[in-house]
Amino acid sequence: MKPITKIGEVVNLDRIFDLNIEQVLEHWGLEHALREIIANALDEKKITDTQEIKIFKDLTGNWHIRDYGRGLQYIHFTQNENLEKLIAENLIGKFGVGLKDALAVFNRHGVVVEVNSRYANITLSVENKKGFEVETLHAVFNDPIDNSMIGTEFIFSGINDDHVEKAKGMFLNFNNLELLEKTSYGEVYRKDNHIDSSIFINGVKVATEENFMFSYNITNISAQIKKALNRERTNVGRTAYSSSVKKILMNCNESAVLELLVNDLENITRGSNKDEIGWVDVATYAAKTLNKQSDNTVFLTPEERNNLSNQDVEILENSKKKIIFVPENVKEKARGTITSFSHVVQDYQDSFQYKFISYEQLSVKEKSIFDTKDIVLNFLKRHNYSYEIPILVSETIRKHELGIDTRGVYEDGKIIIKRDALNKDEFLGVLIHEFAHHISKASDNTREFESQLTNFLGLAMGEIGEDYAINRKGSSVAKEAKMYRRKKKGIMSLFKRDLK
Numbered sequence: 001m002k003p004i005t006k007i008g009e010v011v012n013l014d015r016i017f018d019l020n021i022e023q024v025l026e027h028w029g030l031e032h033a034l035r036e037i038i039a040n041a042l043d044e045k046k047i048t049d050t051q052e053i054k055i056f057k058d059l060t061g062n063w064h065i066r067d068y069g070r071g072l073q074y075i076h077f078t079q080n081e082n083l084e085k086l087i088a089e090n091l092i093g094k095f096g097v098g099l100k101d102a103l104a105v106f107n108r109h110g111v112v113v114e115v116n117s118r119y120a121n122i123t124l125s126v127e128n129k130k131g132f133e134v135e136t137l138h139a140v141f142n143d144p145i146d147n148s149m150i151g152t153e154f155i156f157s158g159i160n161d162d163h164v165e166k167a168k169g170m171f172l173n174f175n176n177l178e179l180l181e182k183t184s185y186g187e188v189y190r191k192d193n194h195i196d197s198s199i200f201i202n203g204v205k206v207a208t209e210e211n212f213m214f215s216y217n218i219t220n221i222s223a224q225i226k227k228a229l230n231r232e233r234t235n236v237g238r239t240a241y242s243s244s245v246k247k248i249l250m251n252c253n254e255s256a257v258l259e260l261l262v263n264d265l266e267n268i269t270r271g272s273n274k275d276e277i278g279w280v281d282v283a284t285y286a287a288k289t290l291n292k293q294s295d296n297t298v299f300l301t302p303e304e305r306n307n308l309s310n311q312d313v314e315i316l317e318n319s320k321k322k323i324i325f326v327p328e329n330v331k332e333k334a335r336g337t338i339t340s341f342s343h344v345v346q347d348y349q350d351s352f353q354y355k356f357i358s359y360e361q362l363s364v365k366e367k368s369i370f371d372t373k374d375i376v377l378n379f380l381k382r383h384n385y386s387y388e389i390p391i392l393v394s395e396t397i398r399k400h401e402l403g404i405d406t407r408g409v410y411e412d413g414k415i416i417i418k419r420d421a422l423n424k425d426e427f428l429g430v431l432i433h434e435f436a437h438h439i440s441k442a443s444d445n446t447r448e449f450e451s452q453l454t455n456f457l458g459l460a461m462g463e464i465g466e467d468y469a470i471n472r473k474g475s476s477v478a479k480e481a482k483m484y485r486r487k488k489k490g491i492m493s494l495f496k497r498d499l500k
Contacts, residue, residue, distance in 0.1 A: 044069035071117035310445030
């Protein structure tokens with residue numbers, strides 16, 4: 001039987017326990033082995049609700065990992081599903097293989113390990129497997145050094161500080177991350193902008209993400225994660241945990257998380273968004289939540305924005321709402337639960353508040369100006385335009401908070417003029433403007449409306465030119481004006497015939 005090496009001395013053989021391990025996990029470094037010891041210590045702290053574990057280096061350069069739980073026993077070296085750990089929530093270990101894997105790695109790297117609890121002093125030895133010419137790793141159980149000791153302490157000789165720091169970096173406990181929100185599915189942590197996001201499962205890092213917005217600790221373990229979470233606890237693919245991350249985000253209600261998600265919505269159309277907001281369900285949830293929390297946003301797709309008329313843009317600008325651009329699939333999925341441009345238009349229409357003034361209520365001066373409407377009506381009649389529609393006067397037209405000083409409006413087959421537009425310099429211009437809307441059936445700043453208004457101006461200037469020519473009887477200009485009237489009459493005849 002080979003002598004057993006204990007840290008600092010040679011001990012006598014007492015009882016040995018076959019760990020049934022040769023060379024395993026050859027790609028593991030010492031940090032991975034230390035991770036398993038730290039994981040067990042953290043689980044024991046959680047189960048027993050005892051004080052925080054300690055990881056420290058003594059004056060001789062040996063590293064210690066100490067918990068204050070119930071103490072390690074020989075039964076903990078068996079490979080078996082731990083019922084206690086299976087029942088308990090948010091624990092790291094489950095199947096009792098982590099400890100044995102770690103001890104095998106320590107042995108392969110020549111690290112001397114000593115374990116103390118009130119039940120035993122434990123060291124390691126490589127021995128022949130009983131009845132076979134095969135060497136396997138054995139745990140050697142000696143009498144405890146302190147049978148009143150609380151908890152378990154591992155002592156390592158042959159590891160350096162870098163190994164320990166790397167091992168600690170694999171745990172949420174030692175990453176000093178800022179918790180933003182805790183949900184029934186897991187926790188969201190603020191990401192350090194200079195490093196990749198970390199994915200933890202019950203506090204152990206299993207993956208990193210370069211383009212995630214947050215770091216996550218998944219505490220509600222799905223069947224998919226259990227299947228993917230191998231004994232190495234590393235290189236777990238995104239497909240295993242993405243659904244859990246989505247559930248975490250879609251159960252968040254804190255503004256610290258939601259505001260960051262919502263702000264990233266606008267980056268989708270630029271292609272610079274984080275991966276979480278690229279998930280349709282998460283983006284939809286963020287949009288719905290923002291809409292619920294604020295009435296000052298409107299959601300548009302880039303195509304909708306491109307199709308807005310100048311008047312639509314004016315309505316948006318004067319609504320003072322913040323435009324959030326979202327993809328079509330997000331807009332469609334959130335339809336009915338977010339504010340769209342149609343809602344803004346409806347608010348705009350609802351903002352029209354009329355206080356109609358009858359002709360009899362007008363002052364003498366206002367009546368005289370209002371009566372000049374016949375100038376415009378006769379002009380339209382001469383040029384065969386529809387003109388027989390109601391012309392009303394209202395004290396008010398729009399709510400003041402929209403910030404638009406509207407002087408007139410064409411709506412529902414009638415023209416409404418604001419009362420303070422009844423002055424000789426403004427009234428006729430407003431009236432002909434609204435008739436242009438009536439004839440073209442188009443809104444401001446559209447090609448159809450502008451063409452109709454330009455046509456009105458051309459016809460008006462033509463009449464002014466005719467009057468000028470007639471007043472200069474006998475002149476060449478008068479002759480030209482008569483010819484113009486004859487040509488115009490012929491053109492109008494042809495136009496009428498075409499209409500028939």
